């Protein structure tokens with residue numbers, strides 16, 4: 001099964017997965033005072049998580065380490081979830097840091113970010129309204145700070161900016177917009193709260209009997225009120241793969257419903273009863289009609305749009321004659337590195353988004369970043 005537009009890594013920020021149109025990090029939008037209360041001020045308000053180093057943890061192995069959404073982040077403290085009062089206790093503790101999700105957005109600021117031009121999440125102390133909201137115990141930072149996600153109201157408009165009173169400007173951004181410039185801890189907080197909230201939003205009823213389910217275990221389980229069955233957050237694996245021919249040309253394709261010029265590598269959902277490698281071979285055969293071999297793992301990252309994990313591979317083929325599935329592919333072609341660079345420069349090919357593993361897979365083949373490949377070489381500058 002091919003990826004839907006909703007899940008596609010190459011769906012840009014204008015995709016229907018964003019409930020509102022995108023706000024670029026520099027675009028002016030209305031001040032928060034016009035659409036709601038200004039951010040709280042006080043000793044616990046407006047903290048940013050990025051000042052704290054990410055927790056030491058497993059780093060994704062393979063040729064694509066440090067993917068934007070797969071960096072070391074929270075200690076998930078799964079043992080704490082089983083305490084029935086844990087969320088009430090955390091939401092009564094002013095030291096708890098709360099990430100309030102509105103729609104698919106969190107508030108970010110350029111102040112206090114760790115890194116040039118970076119962003120940091122704006123986290124706050126618990127509010128009296130929080131216990132009535134869907135709350136999720138996300139985990140703890142390296143200093144023991146507890147992070148709780150709450151699902152707030154949908155945003156009123158496409159962005160509520162507010163001057164920080166200092167150097168930073170606050171904005172409500174989606175993960176696709178902010179993920180690349182957040183620090184590791186913040187990116188993990190955003191990815192986790194979004195993935196969990198997406199699951200809750202679509203699993204209000206028991207798949208066995210249809211009765212209402214209610215959150216338990218600090219937001220990590222839903223239990224059926226009628227038959228007591230427990231239901232866990234789901235993650236849907238999808239494979240995404242570079243395919244190169246004997247001349248080391250890369251196969252790029254444009255999905256059936258993608259705009260002109262948007263090209264990526266192929267991808268698709270893993271089916272029941274199938275290994276990841278078998279899914280790679282099947283998807284390539286279905287979409288462009290060629291057989292691949294030498295399927296090698298590259299890396300993976302969560303992809304909560306709404307609930308995927310993307311597992312990246314590189315594959316080879318000896319077949320170059322493409323037969324497209326018209327239901328899934330609008331066009332596909334082989335490109336040399338020189339042709340790909342030229343297409344980036346003349347704008348005839350646009351790359352997948354910055355946080356996507358697709359972009360990193362293409363760069364792995366290209367041997368440089370897309371940004372450097374798109375730049376005019378020094379020798380050709382006028």
Ligand SMILES: [Zn+2]
Nearest residue numbers: 206209224227
């Ligand atoms: Zn039930």
